[in-house]
Amino acid sequence: MEFTWNGKTYEYTIIRKRIKNIILHVKSDGTVYVSAPPRAPEEIIRHFIEENAAKLAAQAEQAKQRQAQAPDYTDGSEIPHLGEKIRLHYAAKPCQTVLENGILTVFARDAQEAQIAYRRWLIDTCVALYRQINREVYTAYTDAGYKVPLARIEIKELKSRWGSCTAKTGRISMNFRLMQYPLGCIYAVFYHEYAHFMEQNHSRHFYDVLYSVCPDYDRWDAELNHKGKE
Numbered sequence: 001m002e003f004t005w006n007g008k009t010y011e012y013t014i015i016r017k018r019i020k021n022i023i024l025h026v027k028s029d030g031t032v033y034v035s036a037p038p039r040a041p042e043e044i045i046r047h048f049i050e051e052n053a054a055k056l057a058a059q060a061e062q063a064k065q066r067q068a069q070a071p072d073y074t075d076g077s078e079i080p081h082l083g084e085k086i087r088l089h090y091a092a093k094p095c096q097t098v099l100e101n102g103i104l105t106v107f108a109r110d111a112q113e114a115q116i117a118y119r120r121w122l123i124d125t126c127v128a129l130y131r132q133i134n135r136e137v138y139t140a141y142t143d144a145g146y147k148v149p150l151a152r153i154e155i156k157e158l159k160s161r162w163g164s165c166t167a168k169t170g171r172i173s174m175n176f177r178l179m180q181y182p183l184g185c186i187y188a189v190f191y192h193e194y195a196h197f198m199e200q201n202h203s204r205h206f207y208d209v210l211y212s213v214c215p216d217y218d219r220w221d222a223e224l225n226h227k228g229k230e
């Protein structure tokens, strides 16, 4: 099945499920899936698709673009890292994965091995970095006179959020994918989540708190969200 938008054709697949409403979903490779109740007529589904064509087409294009930019982990390929591009270099002899002058040296013979070494390195780097930023942001809040706990950080690979805060348990979840973005963006998410220790909702008070410790919050937030959340 297909629909067109702006002169372009998009395919979609219908999956029948025991659900009540029609649900549209664009996968990370840009394909469109429609979950529909067992007896929903195709006419109704088609109509529903057409009503949402603009949104679906935009999401599909975004997903395809993201996939085209995804690194392939070959020797010499580029990987986005903290808002910059780093270049992958395969070492001939076994060695530690190390980043120096924008070059990430990994011991690998093919893209699969390189990707594994890279992921391992990135997780370690992420844990160390988030831990350090967590301390800094905590200190900034307490220095400003706010009563906040030193958060326990959980690193997750989230699809739709950059972070979240569970004030009751003093826990903050941080998106692993932030490692692609500039440091300022990562700090901004930490500042945002810490502000939730003071105020749960995105109220005026919430932003008063946030801006008082992170005056350039809007700039980093715009940079992060301009590039598109999933």
Ligand SMILES: [Zn+2]
Binding pocket: 192, 196, 202
């Ligand atoms: Zn929030």
